[in-house]
Amino acid sequence: MRYYPNPARGLDIARVNRAIEEAFAEHARGNVQMPPKLYITFEKGDFRTMPGYIPSLGIAGVKIVNVHPHNPERGLPTVMALTVVLDVQTGLPVAILNATDLTDLRTGAAGAVAAKYLAPRRTVKLGLVGSGRQARAQLMAIRRELDVREVLVWSRNRDKAEKFCDEMGREICRAEELDVVCDCDVLVTTTPSREPLVKDRWISGGTHINAIGADAPGKQELEPAILQRATVYVDDPAQAIHSGEVNVPIRRGLFAPGRIAGTLGEVVIGRKGRKSPDEITLFDSTGLAIQDLAIAAIASATADSVELPFP
Amino acid sequence: MRYYPNPARGLDIARVNRAIEEAFAEHARGNVQMPPKLYITFEKGDFRTMPGYIPSLGIAGVKIVNVHPHNPERGLPTVMALTVVLDVQTGLPVAILNATDLTDLRTGAAGAVAAKYLAPRRTVKLGLVGSGRQARAQLMAIRRELDVREVLVWSRNRDKAEKFCDEMGREICRAEELDVVCDCDVLVTTTPSREPLVKDRWISGGTHINAIGADAPGKQELEPAILQRATVYVDDPAQAIHSGEVNVPIRRGLFAPGRIAGTLGEVVIGRKGRKSPDEITLFDSTGLAIQDLAIAAIASATADSVELPFP
Numbered sequence: 001m002r003y004y005p006n007p008a009r010g011l012d013i014a015r016v017n018r019a020i021e022e023a024f025a026e027h028a029r030g031n032v033q034m035p036p037k038l039y040i041t042f043e044k045g046d047f048r049t050m051p052g053y054i055p056s057l058g059i060a061g062v063k064i065v066n067v068h069p070h071n072p073e074r075g076l077p078t079v080m081a082l083t084v085v086l087d088v089q090t091g092l093p094v095a096i097l098n099a100t101d102l103t104d105l106r107t108g109a110a111g112a113v114a115a116k117y118l119a120p121r122r123t124v125k126l127g128l129v130g131s132g133r134q135a136r137a138q139l140m141a142i143r144r145e146l147d148v149r150e151v152l153v154w155s156r157n158r159d160k161a162e163k164f165c166d167e168m169g170r171e172i173c174r175a176e177e178l179d180v181v182c183d184c185d186v187l188v189t190t191t192p193s194r195e196p197l198v199k200d201r202w203i204s205g206g207t208h209i210n211a212i213g214a215d216a217p218g219k220q221e222l223e224p225a226i227l228q229r230a231t232v233y234v235d236d237p238a239q240a241i242h243s244g245e246v247n248v249p250i251r252r253g254l255f256a257p258g259r260i261a262g263t264l265g266e267v268v269i270g271r272k273g274r275k276s277p278d279e280i281t282l283f284d285s286t287g288l289a290i291q292d293l294a295i296a297a298i299a300s301a302t303a304d305s306v307e308l309p310f311p
Numbered sequence: 312m313r314y315y316p317n318p319a320r321g322l323d324i325a326r327v328n329r330a331i332e333e334a335f336a337e338h339a340r341g342n343v344q345m346p347p348k349l350y351i352t353f354e355k356g357d358f359r360t361m362p363g364y365i366p367s368l369g370i371a372g373v374k375i376v377n378v379h380p381h382n383p384e385r386g387l388p389t390v391m392a393l394t395v396v397l398d399v400q401t402g403l404p405v406a407i408l409n410a411t412d413l414t415d416l417r418t419g420a421a422g423a424v425a426a427k428y429l430a431p432r433r434t435v436k437l438g439l440v441g442s443g444r445q446a447r448a449q450l451m452a453i454r455r456e457l458d459v460r461e462v463l464v465w466s467r468n469r470d471k472a473e474k475f476c477d478e479m480g481r482e483i484c485r486a487e488e489l490d491v492v493c494d495c496d497v498l499v500t501t502t503p504s505r506e507p508l509v510k511d512r513w514i515s516g517g518t519h520i521n522a523i524g525a526d527a528p529g530k531q532e533l534e535p536a537i538l539q540r541a542t543v544y545v546d547d548p549a550q551a552i553h554s555g556e557v558n559v560p561i562r563r564g565l566f567a568p569g570r571i572a573g574t575l576g577e578v579v580i581g582r583k584g585r586k587s588p589d590e591i592t593l594f595d596s597t598g599l600a601i602q603d604l605a606i607a608a609i610a611s612a613t614a615d616s617v618e619l620p621f622p
Binding site for chain 2 (some may be wrong): 067100
C-alpha cells in the first residue's frame with residue numbers, strides 16, 4: 001500500500017480531462033458502480049463518503065471529503081479529501097491519495113468536458129463568477145479544450161479578482177462588474193452562495209454555463225429563470241436534485257426534475273447535445289466518485305509515494 | 312495524519328469490550344450517526360464502505376473492508392480493512408488504521424457484550440461452531456466477561472479444531488462432534504455457511520447463541536426453527552434483515568422481521584433482556600461502523616504509528 005502526499009503535482013491537465021471524459025462516458029453507458037454519497041454531519045461541517053468502481057479503468061475505491069467552512073480561521077482548508085484505492089482482483093488497499101488538490105482538478109476537468117461539448121464556439125470569452133481555487137481549476141482545464149481569448153472575473157472582493165488576473169496573465173484576464181462578466185460565451189460560477197448572484201437578464205442566448213458552486217442543499221448561484229430558459233445537464237440526477245444548482249428551485253417549485261435534459265455522460269457519448277447556436281446550455285456539477293477514481297488512477301501511476309506496511 | 316500498521320497489537324481486550332459496549336449503548340440512545348453500509352461488487356468479491364460518528368466518544372470516520380473468498384490462494388487474507396478517522400472539529404483526516412485485526416476484535420467484543428448480558432449464568436460451558444480467527448476472537452473477548460470453564464469446538468476439519476484447542480489450552484478446550492458442542496450455555500457460530508449447520512433439536516432451553524458468521528445475503532448457520540423458538544436481538548435491524556442470520560429465513564417466510572426483539576444496544580441500556588433461565592436468546596451480528604470507530608479510538612490512542620504529510 002502506498003501513500004501519495006502530493007499526487008496533483010505535475011499532473012498533465014489534458015490527460016486529466018480525457019480520463020474524466022471517459023469516466024462520464026462509462027457512467028452514461030451504465031458501466032460503473034456508484035452508490036449515492038453518504039453524508040455525516042457535525043456541528044461545524046460535514047463529511048461525505050463516496051465509493052465507486054469503474055471496471056473499464058480497472059479502478060475502485062472511496063473518496064472521503066469534508067466541508068468545514070470555519071477551517072480557514074484555524075489555518076486549515078475548508079475542504080480536505082483522501083482517496084483510498086482498492087485492487088479490483090483482491091480488495092487489497094493499494095493506494096491512499098491526498099485528494100484535496102485532485103478534487104479541484106477533477107471538478108475543473110468536468111467543467112472543461114462540459115464546455116468542450118456544449119460551448120457555442122471553439123474560440124470563447126470566458127466569464128468567471130468567483131475567483132478562488134475552483135475558478136483557477138476551471139480556467140486551467142477549459143483552456144486545454146477551447147481557445148480562451150478573454151477571461152472576465154468577478155469576485156465579491158474586487159482585490160481577489162485583480163489578484164487572480166495577476167496570476168493568470170493580464171494579457172487575457174481582467175476584473176469586471178458582475179453583469180459584464182456574465183456577457184460571455186462560457187460562464188463558470190464557483191461561489192458558495194445561498195442567494196442567486198447571476199440575474200436572468202444578464203444571460204444572452206447561446207451562453208454555456210458551468211454551475212459549479214452549489215453542492216449542498218440550500219446553495220444556489222443563478223436566478224431560477226435562467227434554469228427555466230436553459231437546457232440543463234447534470235452529472236448525476238439524484239445528486240443534482242439533492243444538492244446541485246437545481247436543488248433550491250426544485251424545492252420551491254420553480255424547476256421540475258423532469259426538465260433535466262440529461263447527463264454530461266450522455267452528452268459525451270453523443271446521445272444529447274447543443275441543438276442550436278442560440279440555446280442556453282447549463283452543466284450542473286455536484287461531483288461524482290467516479291471522477292475521483294479516474295483522476296486517482298492517473299495520479300497514482302506517476303506521482304511520488306511512500307510505502308506503508310499492509311496487510 | 313498518522314498511519315497505524317498494527318494497531319491491534321497489545322490492545323487490552325477488556326477495554327475493547329467496554330468501548331464496544333458504550334458504542335452499542337449510544338446506538339440505542341439514538342446518539343450516533345450511521346448510514347447503511349454501501350456495497351460495491353466485483354467479479355471475485357466485494358467491498359463495503361461504513362461511515363459513522365459517535366459524538367460522545369468524539370470520533371468519526373469510515374471503515375473500508377473487502378471480502379474476497381479466493382484471496383488465500385494468492386496468499387492474502389479473505390477480509391482486509393482500513394479505517395480512516397477524521398477530526399470532528401475540522402474534518403482533517405487524523406488517522407489511518409490497518410483494521411483487519413481490529414475487525415476481528417470488535418466483532419469478538421460485540422459477542423462478549425451480548426454474552427455478558429444474555430448468558431443464562433456467569434460460569435459457562437462455551438460451544439464454538441467454527442475454529443477460525445473469529446472463533447478465537449470471540450473466546451478471548453467472552454473470557455473477559457464470563458467465567459468460561461469449558462470450551463467445546465467443532466470444525467468441518469477436525470484437525471483445525473484440535474489445533475485451536477492446542478493454542479487455547481487443553482485444560483479447558485476440546486474438539487467435539489457438532490451435536491455435543493451445541494449442548495452448552497453459550498454457543499458461538501462463526502462459519503461462512505450457506506446451509507444450516509446447527510439443528511434445532513440440539514439447542515436446549517436457556518442457551519444463548521451468538522450468530523456471527525452470516526454477514527451477507529444467502530448466508531445462514533442455524534435451522535430457522537431455532538430462530539422461531541429464540542428471542543432474537545440484532546446489532547442493527549436493517550443490516551440484519553439484509554445480511555444477518557435472519558436474512559434467509561425472512562426471505563423464505565420462516566421468520567418475520569417483526570419478531571426481532573430489539574437491538575444489543577437496547578439490551579445494554581437495560582431496556583430489553585433475558586426474561587427467564589429457560590429462554591433461548593440469540594444475538595445476530597452483522598458488524599457496525601460504530602464498532603470500528605470505537606475500537607479505532609482506543610487503538611489510535613496507544614498503538615505505534617508513522618506520520619504522513621497532510622494536508
